[in-house]
Amino acid sequence: MNQKEGLDYFPMECVTDENIKLITAEFGLQAFAIIVKIYQMIYSHHGYYCEWNEEVVLLFAQENGLGRKKVSSVNEILLCCMRRGVFSLSQYEQNGILTSKKIQEIFLAATHRRKKVEMKKAYLLVKVAHLSENVCILDENVDILNGNVITLEQSKVKESNNTYISTPTLGEIQDYVRKKGSRIDPVKFFNYYQMRNWCINGSFISDWEAAVDYWDSNEKSPAQSKDQAPGGKKAKNQFNAFDSRDVTNSEMQALEKMLLEK
Template sequence: MAMMYGGMLYFPLKVNLFEEIAVELVEARFGLKGTAAVMKLLCKIHKENGYYLKWNAEQCTLFTNKAGKDINEQEMQGIVDILVEKAFFDPKTYKEQGVLTSTEIQKIWLEATKRRKRDLTTLPYLLVETEEDKPDKDETCTQKRENCTQDADIFPENAYNSKQSKVEESKAKESKALPPLTPPGESGGAQGNPDLDIPGYAYNRNTHNLECLMLNLEKLYITDREEIRKILKLSDYGRLGNYVWKIFNGTNWSKVSKGGYIISVLAREKRSTGS
């Protein structure tokens, strides 16, 4: 039987999926049948519509029936509730549309089906920016406090830096909580913030984006100097490719203690990778 237009025959799976907070909580409450249900849910999403699944009482009944005798409808709905609450699925889309999806699920689908002929503007429930929606690169992710954002396919560490001078001027007026980002040896910089002790290599824009890191912290109102110092050190001062950019990209900040959460996740990632 031919696969439906929106579906996929297979999809990539992160090796740390079962270490995500939402999945760990599901396993803690429901055991291995809970993690199995999560996997079956992801398979159903990618198999049928590709990147989303309508979820209601009827769908819960049908899904539970196929999931096996070890799990009942109440438990299945409890699993979905945890996944939504912990932002494994997008909470707003579920609340307003009754749909299970996420930016990560959508990126996987868009990448896997990019060679298909399709009109992306007609696709429902999209949370990510498509090629048709993207602005010119010069206008994307400029170094401003209110606009340190990202393309749909990249993380904030690759933010475009063409307007640095204007941003530094506005930052000086807006906040004194975060350090000036001038390399050592010039006015300001780490020499003016000995407690942060920012090394010179962090100002190399080929390997780091220290400024965008600090703007993200400022945007999240993380002003505690000790928290900033720990985040800087754990992220290797905004090194490109560091796990901190995934945290900024995929976290529902209304649900967590921001500074402490970033520190705990970075520390756990550092332990797991041994780096």
């Protein structure tokens, strides 16, 4: 009989984490729902992590009624989660998984009565000295296919019709923005095209510096509204129809109740 890995239940805090509140304020209530769904994946499958690559995110979007077109938006939310520490950026980049120290602590607390709990050494974020005696650490090589993991910082080379196109790192974009005195946010620019695989309408961007210059030429002046995007159009949340705004406690509690009753 195979040993149970995941959990049947996981705790939902009454007071939502400040970082999750900020992510929800930026992307809308569906971002909160996505985070909860990912928590369900993590705790129910391996208990303290889940794989995350192009195939997984595609299935995740389909199973949750988001559709293929929303994959880039899901990844954009995940980027924000890793930037704010909800999930570990280093574990994602190195091993292609979603986890965090807090997730692992919850898993260990929930499994302390089990006779044996197996955890991979490469995935550990908690100190070994703090582990219970029932924890068996698996010291094995983690083999990740680089083609499946969505790299966040590493400079990549893409192949299209036998033509190799180099994509920039965030550092290269920041250097170019400083050199040109551009007004754009280099992090926002990098995340925008990284989550779109450096493509526009199915074609790779061959000149990212020109794209930076174009963004700068359409950048709003200080007198323009904060709700206005480059190009003069009102910015809309890419993931849902909700405008980015502060979320009330009653709305958050109602959404949590809806998710838990499913």
